[in-house]
Amino acid sequence: MNKIVCVKITASELKYAESIAEKFPFVGVSYVRDDRKERVREASSDQITGQLGNIIGTKFLFGGYFMYRLSRWIADIDPYRGDGGSDVPGAGIDFKTSIMRYSKNPEAYHLCVRPAERHHNTTYIHILLDMDNMEAFITGWATDDMLPDKVLDTGPLKGAFVIPVPELKQIMPMNWFST
Numbered sequence: 001m002n003k004i005v006c007v008k009i010t011a012s013e014l015k016y017a018e019s020i021a022e023k024f025p026f027v028g029v030s031y032v033r034d035d036r037k038e039r040v041r042e043a044s045s046d047q048i049t050g051q052l053g054n055i056i057g058t059k060f061l062f063g064g065y066f067m068y069r070l071s072r073w074i075a076d077i078d079p080y081r082g083d084g085g086s087d088v089p090g091a092g093i094d095f096k097t098s099i100m101r102y103s104k105n106p107e108a109y110h111l112c113v114r115p116a117e118r119h120h121n122t123t124y125i126h127i128l129l130d131m132d133n134m135e136a137f138i139t140g141w142a143t144d145d146m147l148p149d150k151v152l153d154t155g156p157l158k159g160a161f162v163i164p165v166p167e168l169k170q171i172m173p174m175n176w177f178s179t
Contacts, residue, residue: 003170003173004106004107004137004138004139004140004165005060005137005138005171005173006135006136006137006138007056007059007060007135007136007137007138008134008135008136009052009056009129009131009134009135009136010134011134013052013055013056013059014048014052014134016051016055017048017051017052017055018044018048020047020051020072021044021047021048021051022044045099049097049098049099049129050095050097052097052129052136053095053096053097053127053129053136054068054071054087054095054097055068056097056127056136056138057087057093057095057097057125057127057138058071058087058088060138060171060174061088061093061174063174067088067089070089071083071087071088071089074089084119085117085118085119085122086119086122092119092121092122092123093122093123093125094117094119094122094123094124094125095124095125095127096111096112096113096124096125096126096127097126097127097128097129098112098127098128098129099128099129099131100128100129100130100131100137104130106128106137106139106165107139107164107165107166108165109126109128109139109164109165110157110162110163110164110165111124111126111139111140111142111162111163111165111168112157112160112161112162113147113160113161113162114159114160114161115151115159115160115161118144118147118161119144120144121144122143122144123141123142123143123144124141124142124143124144125138125140125141125171126138126139126140126141126142126165126168127139138171139165139168139171140165140168140169140170140171141168141169141171142163142168142169146163146169147161147163148161148162148163
């Protein structure tokens, strides 16, 4: 069984993610929300989710926020240009983050990669947010070549390449300390 890593979300991390979402309240394409009014209403929540996943992911992988701040600096130069599938400058790492809505069991979820979000030589790190308990679960990772050959053709994840959490590769535990 894949060991899932739990990381506490601090109030300052949430506040920072909210400030970024407020600064860039873009309403983009949604593969889950069909109605534009719903996309507009949920844009801030979606932005916060993505930013918080990037904050948590970079903190876990690099022991701090430097890489997140660097990625924000690069994104702020041209906020309408995407990141090309890399949330970490100079690395093919794409954090795929979702809020836990229908279950508190992280193993009940899936890594989902939409065709437009798929990039060659990319590693997708799956993060689930439990906002009720201010926790993030880093459930595992998969590379682009591990994604299935076909997208799902039915259900709420229709149109996505999907891997169930129990089939993801285990994330290596990181123990950062200061000297």
